[in-house]
Amino acid sequence: MVRRFFHNKTAVVTVTFLLLVALMGVLAPVLAPHDPYETDILNKFSGFSLEYPLGTDNLGRCMLSRMIYGIRPTLGLSLLTMLGTIGIGTLMGLLAGYFRGIPEELIMRTVDVMLSFPSQIMVFAVVALLGVNVQNVILANIFIKWAWYARMIRTGVMQYRDRNFIQFSRCIGTPERFILFRHLVPSIAADLVVLASLDVGWAIINISTLSFLGLGVQAPVPEWGAMLNEAKNVLTSNPVQMLAPGIAIVLVVSAFNLMGDALRDVLDPKEAEG
Amino acid sequence: MLELKNISVSFRSENQEKWFRTTRTQVLSDISFQLKKGDCLGILGESGSGKSTIGRVISGLLKPDSGQVFLDGVSIYDSREGRKMLQSRMSVVFQDYTTSANPRFRVRDILMEGISAWERKSGERLERCKESERLLNQVGLSGDFADRFPHELSGGQLQRVCIARAVASRPEIILLDEPISSLDAHTQVQIMDLLTELKKLLGLTYIFITHELTSVTYFCDQVLFLYQGTGVEHIAVSRIREAKHPYAVQLLSSVIELEGDKS
Numbered sequence: 232m233v234r235r236f237f238h239n240k241t242a243v244v245t246v247t248f249l250l251l252v253a254l255m256g257v258l259a260p261v262l263a264p265h266d267p268y269e270t271d272i273l274n275k276f277s278g279f280s281l282e283y284p285l286g287t288d289n290l291g292r293c294m295l296s297r298m299i300y301g302i303r304p305t306l307g308l309s310l311l312t313m314l315g316t317i318g319i320g321t322l323m324g325l326l327a328g329y330f331r332g333i334p335e336e337l338i339m340r341t342v343d344v345m346l347s348f349p350s351q352i353m354v355f356a357v358v359a360l361l362g363v364n365v366q367n368v369i370l371a372n373i374f375i376k377w378a379w380y381a382r383m384i385r386t387g388v389m390q391y392r393d394r395n396f397i398q399f400s401r402c403i404g405t406p407e408r409f410i411l412f413r414h415l416v417p418s419i420a421a422d423l424v425v426l427a428s429l430d431v432g433w434a435i436i437n438i439s440t441l442s443f444l445g446l447g448v449q450a451p452v453p454e455w456g457a458m459l460n461e462a463k464n465v466l467t468s469n470p471v472q473m474l475a476p477g478i479a480i481v482l483v484v485s486a487f488n489l490m491g492d493a494l495r496d497v498l499d500p501k502e503a504e505g
Numbered sequence: 506m507l508e509l510k511n512i513s514v515s516f517r518s519e520n521q522e523k524w525f526r527t528t529r530t531q532v533l534s535d536i537s538f539q540l541k542k543g544d545c546l547g548i549l550g551e552s553g554s555g556k557s558t559i560g561r562v563i564s565g566l567l568k569p570d571s572g573q574v575f576l577d578g579v580s581i582y583d584s585r586e587g588r589k590m591l592q593s594r595m596s597v598v599f600q601d602y603t604t605s606a607n608p609r610f611r612v613r614d615i616l617m618e619g620i621s622a623w624e625r626k627s628g629e630r631l632e633r634c635k636e637s638e639r640l641l642n643q644v645g646l647s648g649d650f651a652d653r654f655p656h657e658l659s660g661g662q663l664q665r666v667c668i669a670r671a672v673a674s675r676p677e678i679i680l681l682d683e684p685i686s687s688l689d690a691h692t693q694v695q696i697m698d699l700l701t702e703l704k705k706l707l708g709l710t711y712i713f714i715t716h717e718l719t720s721v722t723y724f725c726d727q728v729l730f731l732y733q734g735t736g737v738e739h740i741a742v743s744r745i746r747e748a749k750h751p752y753a754v755q756l757l758s759s760v761i762e763l764e765g766d767k768s
Binding site for chain 2: 401
């Protein structure tokens with residue numbers, strides 16, 4: 232698998248890029264040239280310069296430092312959301328797909344109910360109900376999105392549950408635990424990775440959207456969506472302000488999507504080794 | 506040792522004429538037979554005659570609508586113990602070898618599943634590497650195959666691995682669900698010879714599901730003709746020419762004609 236990974240250029244490039252971004256987020260205090268909260272009102276909206284490589288924002292804060300610090304909430308929160316949705320979705324999907332009968336009916340009807348609401352509206356409703364807060368945003372995202380994954384995973388499981396190798400395991404009395412975690416989970420792992428990486432992309436956009444609307448990460452904390460929101464106010468006078476956070480979001484989200492595709496190829500042992 | 510009594514199975518039809526109505530299609534009706542230890546029973550029938558369904562009933566995966574399956578007098582669908590006993594004494598080889606083995610497992614891991622089934626029921630620990638090499642040798646493959654993936658093997662080799670996996674749990678009965686039908690003629694004979702050899706060596710009982718009369722006559726002691734879900738004729742292979750049911754007669758005569766053509 233390691234060899235297949237290094238043969239796949241897209242996988243190597245996107246994974247390296249995302250690891251670098253994550254590393255930058257972790258090392259933010261070392262890398263950032265300024266304190267992201269330090270205001271310098273006389274220097275607001277200054278252009279690109281050696282001291283402020285990406286300029287300053289409406290309060291004269293260093294954009295580059297804010298971008299680097301912004302990696303933490305953007306990437307961290309979306310990973311957390313992804314783990315939550317995929318975790319619950321996988322568990323529910325496995326249970327529904329493998330055991331069938333009453334558990335399946337219960338889970339899938341709940342999923343149907345969840346999916347019959349427009350997801351964005353539900354997120355707003357949950358956030359409005361629980362209060363404007365980052366934790367609530369994540370909770371709302373997980374609460375809305377798991378149903379979608381449960382359904383996808385169930386379809387994957389149903390493809391495999393009647394395969395002969397699982398029939399054999401059931402015939403000789405292999406424990407269900409082994410069948411679920413050694414046969415089924417690896418079989419759907421490729422789908423799972425694609426879903427998970429697409430989900431991170433979706434979560435980044437969603438968290439940024441909510442911050443942009445003022446429902447997610449709150450004002451002084453640097454977050455890419457919130458930064459876009461601040462830049463929006465000066466769209467006509469200082470359009471350059473949009474560039475850094477906007478491009479960063481596009482790059483990271485596309486990197487996650489491309490990585491999902493590439494990892495699918497890497498995880499499939501039948502893919503020709505070349 | 507194995508006895509089927511009045512087994513009937515039906516499935517819910519796909520196309521229901523009215524809402525909420527559950528019309529059912531009868532797949533097996535009133536099948537009974539007995540099997541002695543060391544026998545090899547061939548179950549012969551055309552597609553859709555219920556051969557594979559009967560296989561699923563015997564292997565404990567499908568509870569029949571009515572009727573009982575007894576293993577040494579214990580009903581296997583009535584209690585958990587019965588099912589456990591069946592699982593520890595039965596194994597299975599399928600027709601479609603491409604889906605028989607998990608494509609993400611190496612041959613070693615495929616065999617390990619059977620080996621650990623044996624370890625579970627006997628409580629003894631085996632040296633797993635040696636055991637998997639022994640099993641591979643037993644089915645005529647060298648030990649180097651242990652590190653390969655299923656897609657790196659030929660059909661015949663993979664079917665041998667599946668047979669090795671089936672005997673790894675040291676069962677007494679093996680259900681062979683068309684194990685040779687998707688192989689070429691030469692490999693078919695090799696696999697059948699291998700199965701005969703294993704049967705002698707390990708004292709196995711076989712249930713051999715197939716649609717080919719020739720392989721039944723080559724391989725089995727008894728044959729059960731299955732026609733549209735009913736067992737129409739159960740007869741020893743040595744007396745197969747005395748079969749009376751029209752379907753069996755038709756099947757026999759078609760083969761005899763073919764053989765006549767050749768000579």
